[in-house]
Amino acid sequence: MITEKSHNIVDCTVRDGGLVNNWDFSVDFVQYLYKCLNEAGVDYMEIGYKNSPKLLKGSESSGPWRFLNDDFLQDAIQEKQTTKLSAMVDIGRVDVNDILPREKSLLDLIRVACYIKDVDEALELVRLFHDRGYETTLNIMALSNVKENQLDEAFEMISRSVVDVVYIVDSYGSLMPNDIRNLVKTFRKHLKNKRLGAHMHNNLQLGFANTLTAADNGVELLDSSVYGMGRAAGNCPTELLVAQLRNANYSLRPVLDMIEKYMIPLRDREEWGYLIPYMITGMLGEHPRSAMAFRSSPDKDMALQFYDMLTVPNVNS
Amino acid sequence: MITEKSHNIVDCTVRDGGLVNNWDFSVDFVQYLYKCLNEAGVDYMEIGYKNSPKLLKGSESSGPWRFLNDDFLQDAIQEKQTTKLSAMVDIGRVDVNDILPREKSLLDLIRVACYIKDVDEALELVRLFHDRGYETTLNIMALSNVKENQLDEAFEMISRSVVDVVYIVDSYGSLMPNDIRNLVKTFRKHLKNKRLGAHMHNNLQLGFANTLTAADNGVELLDSSVYGMGRAAGNCPTELLVAQLRNANYSLRPVLDMIEKYMIPLRDREEWGYLIPYMITGMLGEHPRSAMAFRSSPDKDMALQFYDMLTVPNVNS
Numbered sequence: 001m002i003t004e005k006s007h008n009i010v011d012c013t014v015r016d017g018g019l020v021n022n023w024d025f026s027v028d029f030v031q032y033l034y035k036c037l038n039e040a041g042v043d044y045m046e047i048g049y050k051n052s053p054k055l056l057k058g059s060e061s062s063g064p065w066r067f068l069n070d071d072f073l074q075d076a077i078q079e080k081q082t083t084k085l086s087a088m089v090d091i092g093r094v095d096v097n098d099i100l101p102r103e104k105s106l107l108d109l110i111r112v113a114c115y116i117k118d119v120d121e122a123l124e125l126v127r128l129f130h131d132r133g134y135e136t137t138l139n140i141m142a143l144s145n146v147k148e149n150q151l152d153e154a155f156e157m158i159s160r161s162v163v164d165v166v167y168i169v170d171s172y173g174s175l176m177p178n179d180i181r182n183l184v185k186t187f188r189k190h191l192k193n194k195r196l197g198a199h200m201h202n203n204l205q206l207g208f209a210n211t212l213t214a215a216d217n218g219v220e221l222l223d224s225s226v227y228g229m230g231r232a233a234g235n236c237p238t239e240l241l242v243a244q245l246r247n248a249n250y251s252l253r254p255v256l257d258m259i260e261k262y263m264i265p266l267r268d269r270e271e272w273g274y275l276i277p278y279m280i281t282g283m284l285g286e287h288p289r290s291a292m293a294f295r296s297s298p299d300k301d302m303a304l305q306f307y308d309m310l311t312v313p314n315v316n317s
Numbered sequence: 318m319i320t321e322k323s324h325n326i327v328d329c330t331v332r333d334g335g336l337v338n339n340w341d342f343s344v345d346f347v348q349y350l351y352k353c354l355n356e357a358g359v360d361y362m363e364i365g366y367k368n369s370p371k372l373l374k375g376s377e378s379s380g381p382w383r384f385l386n387d388d389f390l391q392d393a394i395q396e397k398q399t400t401k402l403s404a405m406v407d408i409g410r411v412d413v414n415d416i417l418p419r420e421k422s423l424l425d426l427i428r429v430a431c432y433i434k435d436v437d438e439a440l441e442l443v444r445l446f447h448d449r450g451y452e453t454t455l456n457i458m459a460l461s462n463v464k465e466n467q468l469d470e471a472f473e474m475i476s477r478s479v480v481d482v483v484y485i486v487d488s489y490g491s492l493m494p495n496d497i498r499n500l501v502k503t504f505r506k507h508l509k510n511k512r513l514g515a516h517m518h519n520n521l522q523l524g525f526a527n528t529l530t531a532a533d534n535g536v537e538l539l540d541s542s543v544y545g546m547g548r549a550a551g552n553c554p555t556e557l558l559v560a561q562l563r564n565a566n567y568s569l570r571p572v573l574d575m576i577e578k579y580m581i582p583l584r585d586r587e588e589w590g591y592l593i594p595y596m597i598t599g600m601l602g603e604h605p606r607s608a609m610a611f612r613s614s615p616d617k618d619m620a621l622q623f624y625d626m627l628t629v630p631n632v633n634s
Binding site for chain 1 (some may be wrong): 493494495519521522523524525526527529530533554556557560561569570573574576577581593596600618619620621624
């Protein structure tokens, strides 16, 4: 049972949504989102990645939210309000020299995303960000494909680490509510001294339901994005969490304001959400990249062809 | 826990989807759907309403699936296959003289929809259809607004009746998984001698999750529609049930075939699914009619205006 203030919403519209439009959000868009999330009472806004463009080839065309620069951020967010700011980094793509001490940055939280094999390296980064004063999370991606003994090893390292929050990430949108219940139980058992977070995708129309399931089982940090904007099938919609989370005190109206002003027009130009190729990769527990490529092809609505490509042996050979 | 064959899928694409396009489905469409559902192993196909056009004024422009005629049905479905056929009737809109004995009809199941106040009248119809040889269900609509003592009275009548299956219907798409769990528990407790069914809507992106919750708690008949087609926010998608229901033996490929050939082009012409006005009526536990009218107006994307209309006192006076 959720008790008041035991959950925090982390809105990932800019960071995860940037995977849809190559982070081509205007400063006006991000400022308005920040205003609306503040008014709604949303706890965190993830305003982008803090990776280094030097470490990511071919990224010159990306918008500024992919490589957050602290000076740029100061200009964009002129007045810090109640909603805390978060940035994500990837193993091997972040230059630690770019990370200022927290008191010199607008950022409050740095989240380290990694695959299970890189947890040790991720925890070194976590230590460094922690020492510079930030709240930290560790987001283990692609959990649906992780073996139990790998997870056990990771739990040992994590429980000894300084990380504040450990995320259950359903990268492929393939997990069912019962899977979430079981994962939360496992994480809870092995990480008694850590808070938990959940980041769900909507391939099987379960983004919101899985996030609720996590919340009902004691997960505190709940990722979402406005109108569900995020890679492929997108995320748990912020508006649904804000409207329906029990014992919470969020305001829906400002989120609807953002949706009307920016998200509905944006959805006309960019695509995300429940579409059959994403449903198929979710069902198969695969990365959505094949589905994203297919949705960019002239055959994008040939549901059967895509299904056969992924399930019939040698259909393409 | 679901055991094999304890659940049946009832595909409502034609009946509930007809509320979107005024039952303007071609015979080709319905024949192809029947073929695909058979190949998929879906248990029932609800092929329309069996109301009487004499009892429904202003319905002249509706397609034939709104007023199923047995001769027409024999022509349309030339060869009966494994998937059983179902029709729905409404209290006060059905002429019982239209209902042939089952052996002279292609229909196997007749479902009676009613509000809680009409349960007694509905059960009289059920008795009649039962005596003519049909399987029967009672679908109590708008459950979210029913008071406990009303439900208790209804349970008494229902448990003494001949009805085979009693449905939990989330007409407004306003129920959460925990509500479903509680409702199933209540229904189970009072209706020990009846099978249960679930019909969910997708206003809060919970159509599939709520149907799974019902199934996990022992509900046997699970309503859905292909690509989620149904009034307003639509239904639990058949493709997701077919793909993800545990211990089941359905085939997804034929459902994808139907989606590719008919549903994706249809969705380009007709609107259903998760849209903000439907989310708002779902959240407020209201009938979606105001949202449907709003989506037909030039202001259809003015999310805030719609929210204020429904929540701010006297905004329209």
